[in-house]
Amino acid sequence: MSILSDREIPAILSKDLSKRFGDVEALRRLTLLVPRGVTFGLLGPNGAGKTTAIRLWLGLTAPSAGTAFVLGRRIPPRDVLPRIGYMPQDVAVYTDLTVDENLALFGRLVGMGAEAIEDRTEEVLELVDIASRRHDLVSTLSGGMRRRTSLAAALLHDPDLLLLDEPTVGVDPELRAAFWTYFRDLTDRGKTVLITTHYMEEAAQCDRVALLHRGSLLAHGPPAAIKERTHTANLDDAFLALVRAAREPTP
């Protein structure tokens, strides 16, 4: 048995993780390793099981079978939650609070002090480009700005693992590029950024990707390797090829 240093512990280790909602198998035996210090893209169309996987990893829903370890803790990973930043797909900020108040709430809930909250709020709001609106009620912001507030709340405590569910929807290309630059900064500092998306061209920027389809993992690895394996020029085509292959009966 080897003793791993914290940096060697995988961000996420999923073993046969399954989730059933009645007759629907939302996630089927997901076995997957997300190493530390990478941008990891969880790809697939709506209903592929991306959000279910994230909710399982956060302990927000219980698995029907299998298990997972998040930052070394078996799910539900309650004691490492302060080291995780989560941005749900729905804009999960209070619209009847100001941007500042939202960030302060989530800062307090993960145990940040008042000073740290103040310092980091300024930093992350600059990053997501809504610093000028920090004292405004979220209800007065545009949809894109609300998403950016939600992202800022996830980034506030400088977490080791970021779970971002569709973070770039409704974000203009310039800002999207800025986000990716920031994600790179984070991974350079050893942080792990897991992003779900159904934009394949965006996924191509990830260090590694996993392709999900109807709850099943079709392929995972670096984007280049997946393209090579499927003899395709982009991830879109790779995905389609993999879906076709999965449908064909095995000889």
Place this chain on the structure above:
Amino acid sequence: MNPRRIAAVARKSLSQFRHDRRTLGFVVGMPLLMVIAFGYTFGGSVHDVRTLVVNEDLGPMAARFMGNITGDTLSLTSYPDVASARAEVVAGRAWAVLSFPQNFSQQLLARNAVVDVLLDGSSPPITSAVLASLRAAAEQAFAGAGGAALSLSPDYVYGSSSTRFIDSFAPGVIALAVLMVTTIFSVIVIVREKTGGMLERLFSTPLAPVELVLGHAAALSLVAVLQSAVVLGAAILLFQIQIVGSVPLAFGILLLFAVGNQGLGIVASAASRNELQAVQFIPLVLFPSLLLTGVFYPLEAIPGGLRPLSWFVPMTYANDALHSVMLRGWGVGDVGLDLVVLAAYAGLSLLAAAVFIRRQA
């Protein structure tokens, strides 16, 4: 459990109130409106009060007196003797007994006549209507001739001369105002988090369900303090409600009741999928509290079969405690049982709320 996280939730919750002017207006305006509405609604006139007359006067003056009792306030019935008439009042079958002594006419001429009026004083508007009606009759019958020579001597089987209807009624209405507003707020509070996806977002942090419940309860309790102060203040200032006992004790009872209602509201909220489902719990709480607890009708007036139900409605204990403190001047020890039940209600409902809200969907 971390007090900082609890405080964080409480603070966030109060900020949300602060940003919503209309809600803030509701917090203050709604209880005020209820107190005023009830206060005026029950200012209506009294009629057909069953009054027994024992007339032993050998002269004509008692008959003349009664001939001048006009209007529909009193419904007069002759009775042979005072003892049996009194028994009717004790049994609640009549509100008053007028008795004229044998020498009433002589006394009146000698300018020192007394009419004994025996009253059930438990309903002050009836008491005052009876007395006013009799005074008017005396004035009319003997104007100039010796109105001042006739005096009424009231004696009370129940209640006293200084009890007004609004006084006897106020404790229940005050508790009702607090019940309504606290229930309406708390029943919305968790379902609101759920519908916006906020509950999952909150539970992606180390926040525990019990911390969430206590945070909300802490914020709502401050709102309840404000509401209780508004209701009690309005009752005292606008309607000069008598509080024989301790005002702080009355306030404490209201607050304890409010916290219990919030716990119950949070449970209902946790059990609801959306706001519409949640608000349906309101009448469910309200109607038993309105009808089974002695707020509008005395507990004794509830049909026997339904009576045990009232023991399970917390309002029964809040109403009883407030009534005893405000009208009878009872202290903490005297309303001890009510306080224990209300404290248990608050504790259990908050506990149930914490258990009901699960981290995992």
